[in-house]
Amino acid sequence: MSSIADGTGRVEARPASQRRSLLVTAKLALLALAAATPLLFAGDYQLRFLAEILIIGTAVLSLDLLVGFGGLVSLGHAVFFGGAAYAAAIAAQTLGADIVVMLAVGIATGMAAALLMGVVVMRTIALFFLILSLIVGQIVWEVVFHWREVTGGADGLRGFPVLTLHTGFATIPLNNGVALYLASVVLALAAYLAARSFFTAPIGRALLGTRERQLRMSALGYSIPRIRLMALVASGGIAGAAGALYPFVNQYVGPNAVHWTMSAMMIIMLVIGGVGSLYGAFIGSAIYLGIQTYVSSYTDRWQLVVGLVFVLTVMIMPKGVVAGLKAAFGRRKDAEGRS
Amino acid sequence: MGFYAVQSLNALSFSMLLLLTGLGLSVVLNLMNFVNLTHGSFFLLGAYVGVYWLASGAPWWLAFPVAFVAAGLAGFLLERFPFRQFYARTHLMQVLLTYGLSVIFADLMRWGFGAQILSAEIPEALRGVVFIMDMPFPIYRLFIIGFGAALAFALWFVIDRTIWGAVVRACVTDRGFVETLGLDTRRIFTAVLVISAGLGGISGALGAGILSAYPGLDEEVLILALIVVVAGGLGTFRGTVLSALLLGFAMTFSKVWVPEFSNVVALAIMAALLVALPEGLVARKVRQV
Numbered sequence: 001m002s003s004i005a006d007g008t009g010r011v012e013a014r015p016a017s018q019r020r021s022l023l024v025t026a027k028l029a030l031l032a033l034a035a036a037t038p039l040l041f042a043g044d045y046q047l048r049f050l051a052e053i054l055i056i057g058t059a060v061l062s063l064d065l066l067v068g069f070g071g072l073v074s075l076g077h078a079v080f081f082g083g084a085a086y087a088a089a090i091a092a093q094t095l096g097a098d099i100v101v102m103l104a105v106g107i108a109t110g111m112a113a114a115l116l117m118g119v120v121v122m123r124t125i126a127l128f129f130l131i132l133s134l135i136v137g138q139i140v141w142e143v144v145f146h147w148r149e150v151t152g153g154a155d156g157l158r159g160f161p162v163l164t165l166h167t168g169f170a171t172i173p174l175n176n177g178v179a180l181y182l183a184s185v186v187l188a189l190a191a192y193l194a195a196r197s198f199f200t201a202p203i204g205r206a207l208l209g210t211r212e213r214q215l216r217m218s219a220l221g222y223s224i225p226r227i228r229l230m231a232l233v234a235s236g237g238i239a240g241a242a243g244a245l246y247p248f249v250n251q252y253v254g255p256n257a258v259h260w261t262m263s264a265m266m267i268i269m270l271v272i273g274g275v276g277s278l279y280g281a282f283i284g285s286a287i288y289l290g291i292q293t294y295v296s297s298y299t300d301r302w303q304l305v306v307g308l309v310f311v312l313t314v315m316i317m318p319k320g321v322v323a324g325l326k327a328a329f330g331r332r333k334d335a336e337g338r339s
Numbered sequence: 340m341g342f343y344a345v346q347s348l349n350a351l352s353f354s355m356l357l358l359l360t361g362l363g364l365s366v367v368l369n370l371m372n373f374v375n376l377t378h379g380s381f382f383l384l385g386a387y388v389g390v391y392w393l394a395s396g397a398p399w400w401l402a403f404p405v406a407f408v409a410a411g412l413a414g415f416l417l418e419r420f421p422f423r424q425f426y427a428r429t430h431l432m433q434v435l436l437t438y439g440l441s442v443i444f445a446d447l448m449r450w451g452f453g454a455q456i457l458s459a460e461i462p463e464a465l466r467g468v469v470f471i472m473d474m475p476f477p478i479y480r481l482f483i484i485g486f487g488a489a490l491a492f493a494l495w496f497v498i499d500r501t502i503w504g505a506v507v508r509a510c511v512t513d514r515g516f517v518e519t520l521g522l523d524t525r526r527i528f529t530a531v532l533v534i535s536a537g538l539g540g541i542s543g544a545l546g547a548g549i550l551s552a553y554p555g556l557d558e559e560v561l562i563l564a565l566i567v568v569v570a571g572g573l574g575t576f577r578g579t580v581l582s583a584l585l586l587g588f589a590m591t592f593s594k595v596w597v598p599e600f601s602n603v604v605a606l607a608i609m610a611a612l613l614v615a616l617p618e619g620l621v622a623r624k625v626r627q628v
Contacts, residue, residue, distance in 0.1 A: 067431075071431075073431055073434065120610060120614055123614065123617045124613065124617045126430060127374065127430060127569055127573070128569060128613065128617060128618075128619075130434070131565055131566060131569040131570075131613070132610060132613050132614075134562065134565070134566075135566065135606050135609055135610045135613070136610060138562070138602070138606050139602075139603050139606045139607060139610070142600065142602045142603045142606070143600075143603060146599055146600060146603075260562070261558070264438060267435070267438075268438075268439070268442075271435055300450075301446060301450065303442060303443075303445065303446040304443055304446040304447065304450075306442065307439050307440070307442035307443035307446060308443060310435075310439040310442065311421070311436060311439035311440055311443065314432065314435045314436045314439055315421060315424075315436065318432060
């Protein structure tokens with residue numbers, strides 16, 4: 001009965017559900033095409049770089065759950081990411097580096113760290129939350145930095161076993177750019193879907209509620225600390241999954257991965273990409289790491305460039321580069337309706 | 340006994356630096372409701388100015404006023420351009436803006452002053468030690484304690500006991516009302532920010548004698564100052580003093596007793612404090628900022 005079948009070509013006549021499924025298919029196809037393109041053109045180094053962008057972008061995405069939807073600006077987010085990276089790197093030495101095991105270790109570490117941090121920071125909000133998460137992050141950093149026997153201290157850890165994937169009958173080594181890139185594409189996509197389903201689920205809506213109307217939410221009977229804790233744990237799990245792959249792409253994990261400047265860097269990426277937009281996390285991390293890698297090969301002043309880009313973003317496009325550019329070119333007038 | 344007396348004085352001198360830096364930060368936060376994360380940059384700028392001034396052979400005591408002026412000038416310029424538009428925005432936007440600016444300044448200072456550690460040449464008059472219960476104690480640290488205490492007292496007096504302080508506090512409570520009285524609140528806010536930046540600069544110049552000056556010092560100091568201000572309780576002068584003393588003593592004595600994990604212990608104490616008292620040491624009174 002559809003309009004395609006009777007050949008009238010009247011697109012508007014199509015049922016909405018069918019149109020949407022077509023749109024989703026088109027989007028997925030486009031996404032697959034976009035994900036596959038680098039495989040054709042990029043070398044091993046670039047693919048590893050893209051994998052790093054996707055992995056850090058995933059961690060930034062998890063931060064967006066807190067900042068964008070909960071209004072909780074954490075300066076201790078690197079603890080989940082870096083903690084999981086260390087846990088995976090240390091576990092790989094005894095368990096072997098199977099990707100499923102690594103992800104499980106990372107997610108568990110991230111969630112446990114988030115739970116622990118939540119117990120400490122959940123009583124407070126706003127600036128107090130910022131400072132407490134910072135203090136907790138600094139404590140973890142100090143421990144990582146001084147616990148030489150396990151974490152390697154200031155030198156960090158190197159020389160991990162090769163990341164592998166058991167498929168039942170064969171074990172595929174994931175040690176080249178292509179494999180690592182594909183693994184991080186899958187990770188990023190899964191994290192995006194997880195974050196989106198969290199956000200669209202009642203818990204995500206409740207989290208938004210705690211940000212917008214805290215008093216009304218508690219009057220309705222919601223336990224605000226519990227909602228925030230759940231968001232923190234979910235976010236920690238996603239960050240942990242990203243952290244688990246990080247050592248294998250970078251072939252190194254050092255104390256900087258848990259330092260608060262890493263948390264601050266994630267916030268910068270998030271803001272450049274757009275707070276509250278989910279996909280903005282990846283754009284932000286691509287811009288930041290792109291500047292870091294390519295500008296630093298021309299000049300030592302790359303931090304100045306990053307700082308300027310960041311400050312200009314905050315001043316001119318507080319909603320991030322994508323939303324800012326959209327507004328600047330006046331396209332997609334319906335954008336306001338879709339948060 | 341003598342050992343602990345000297346360590347207490349050490350802690351006190353460090354607390355004074357924390358107090359001066361924290362006061363600069365808290366004046367702006369409490370009076371203008373503006374989170375200024377470039378405060379650490381003011382501190383580092385003051386430290387660099389101090390190092391270069393003390394090495395230049397000019398009258399040494401001028402180093403501190405000069406550091407005040409240099410950082411105050413930087414504060415004045417910043418207030419003029421980006422800060423002013425952000426007073427009405429959320430804390431998050433202020434944190435983002437000022438953190439971005441501090442990244443820029445950190446890199447500019449690394450460019451201008453180099454990346455190596457610069458130690459200040461302590462002036463002739465303040466070199467040497469005094470003996471306290473047979474233990475040597477550097478005169479310079481005594482100077483920091485005295486100078487810092489005097490400065491903090493002066494600041495408290497101005498804000499709490501004079502008509503200027505009353506005007507600034509009135510601006511926070513009801514800005515429109517103060518405008519109606521014919522006072523230019525924009526000027527007042529500029530003055531507060533300049534004084535705050537100057538305080539950061541002067542504590543940097545003072546601290547250069549014991550902490551030196553190097554890239555990254557700005558962040559370390561900023562974090563400690565933020566902890567002091569927040570743990571003290573927003574909006575209270577007393578709380579800032581108390582938590583500066585607490586953090587100074589915690590950091591110094593944990594370094595004596597558990598040198599390996601000194602910072603962990605000191606930070607854990609502050610974290611425990613904030614968990615136990617989520618509003619800070621001294622909870623804010625009715626004054627809603």
